Amino acid sequence: MPFQNVIGQNNIKRHLVEMVQQNRLSHALLFLGSEGSGALSLAIAFAQYIVCEKRSPQINREQSLFGEAPQTTNAEPQSLTDACGVCPACIKSQRLVHPDIHFSYPVIPKKSGDKPVSTDYITEWREFFLQYPYGNAYDWLQFIGAENKQGNITAQECNDIVHQLNLKSFESQYKILIMWMPEYLGNEGNKLLKLIEEPPANTLFILVAENESLILPTIVSRTQLVKIPLLETSDVENALITKANTPEVQARQIASICEGNYREALQLLQHAEQDWQELLREWLNAILKTGPIAQVKWIDDISKLGREKQKQFLRYFNHLLEQAIRTRIIGDAIQLHSPMNETDFTSRLNKLADISQQQAIIEELDMATYYIERNANAKLLFHALTIKLYHIIANKSVVEMH
Numbered sequence: 001m002p003f004q005n006v007i008g009q010n011n012i013k014r015h016l017v018e019m020v021q022q023n024r025l026s027h028a029l030l031f032l033g034s035e036g037s038g039a040l041s042l043a044i045a046f047a048q049y050i051v052c053e054k055r056s057p058q059i060n061r062e063q064s065l066f067g068e069a070p071q072t073t074n075a076e077p078q079s080l081t082d083a084c085g086v087c088p089a090c091i092k093s094q095r096l097v098h099p100d101i102h103f104s105y106p107v108i109p110k111k112s113g114d115k116p117v118s119t120d121y122i123t124e125w126r127e128f129f130l131q132y133p134y135g136n137a138y139d140w141l142q143f144i145g146a147e148n149k150q151g152n153i154t155a156q157e158c159n160d161i162v163h164q165l166n167l168k169s170f171e172s173q174y175k176i177l178i179m180w181m182p183e184y185l186g187n188e189g190n191k192l193l194k195l196i197e198e199p200p201a202n203t204l205f206i207l208v209a210e211n212e213s214l215i216l217p218t219i220v221s222r223t224q225l226v227k228i229p230l231l232e233t234s235d236v237e238n239a240l241i242t243k244a245n246t247p248e249v250q251a252r253q254i255a256s257i258c259e260g261n262y263r264e265a266l267q268l269l270q271h272a273e274q275d276w277q278e279l280l281r282e283w284l285n286a287i288l289k290t291g292p293i294a295q296v297k298w299i300d301d302i303s304k305l306g307r308e309k310q311k312q313f314l315r316y317f318n319h320l321l322e323q324a325i326r327t328r329i330i331g332d333a334i335q336l337h338s339p340m341n342e343t344d345f346t347s348r349l350n351k352l353a354d355i356s357q358q359q360a361i362i363e364e365l366d367m368a369t370y371y372i373e374r375n376a377n378a379k380l381l382f383h384a385l386t387i388k389l390y391h392i393i394a395n396k397s398v399v400e401m402h
Helices: 010-021 039-051 088-094 118-131 137-143 155-165 187-197 233-242 248-258 262-270 276-290 292-303 307-330 332-337 340-352 355-373 378-396
Strands: 028-033 101-104 175-180 203-209 224-228
Touching: 010 039, 010 224, 028 039, 039 088, 039 101, 039 175, 039 203, 101 118, 101 155, 118 137, 118 155, 155 175, 155 187, 233 248, 233 262, 248 262, 248 307, 262 307, 276 292, 276 307, 276 340, 276 378, 292 378, 307 340, 307 355, 307 378, 355 378
Parallel strands: 028 203, 028 224, 101 175, 175 203
Antiparallel strands: none
């Protein structure tokens, strides 16, 4: 995909283009960005930009991007700031079939005893990215039927990478490896150290990660860090309107909740019919008024929703609490941009709990989301959370949520 198809991140796009135009590209880059920030999409767009034939015409094929002094040439300086999208290299890149752009990602054995490599799943990988360019590792592993199996980037995969990158390029001047989620690379990743440190000529590694602390330090130390920030709320809103055909009011509401995570925005849109506010009202009334029987029924109901919906519900509650806190600090002006039903609900939340209590609840909701992502037992988690919320707001329990 070209840069123009990647949501937002204009500063990062300019930075990447400048590195190429000024011939100061590192042989190994670490794109570090949270889920839904578009780090993988940026990496693939960057790879397309590098191999684009209009950006790198035949006359400049001997010029390096990696800091060596370029050869003297009569060609005019390149000013193209995006891949053209129409040359043969771009068309292949957009379909993820360019022979000089290689991919590595977590995989699972297809049968017992297998030593899987990424190319075993290349057809599924192309289909997955084209459908879910902002998907996460969980989405990918479910897409290939992993269920509860752990994905890995294996020692056999590392050997395959070394072999591929030591071959001559087929069509482009450059060979590019995009490794998605190097967090799944264990100590076998040390097999790649020499290749990363002393790569073949015109070879570029792009590692795309979410959590730097889970990557082998010996690999991180050999890369140039490119931090990918969360998306701006306005960029998410615009993408929902233009790419997902979302009505403006709904797009604005979802963008304000998803906190710069476009994957989360799409998840919220997919489940937009879910009445989170009614579910929250039932929970708070069960906690503060109707008692244990209602609590048990509510916990049983939410336990059946599944992990993604549970996370979205907690995120929605967090959003309302944050709106309530902003209303206290900024005043009623912020409510002009909120739906009427949210405005009424946040007012009740402000009667229910003060700022310190609201902040304590937010911390508990964040912790619960963390444990849901790690497959915690839903009934036990929401039972414990119900008790914690009761103790946080018990001294204001006289306010019923209508």
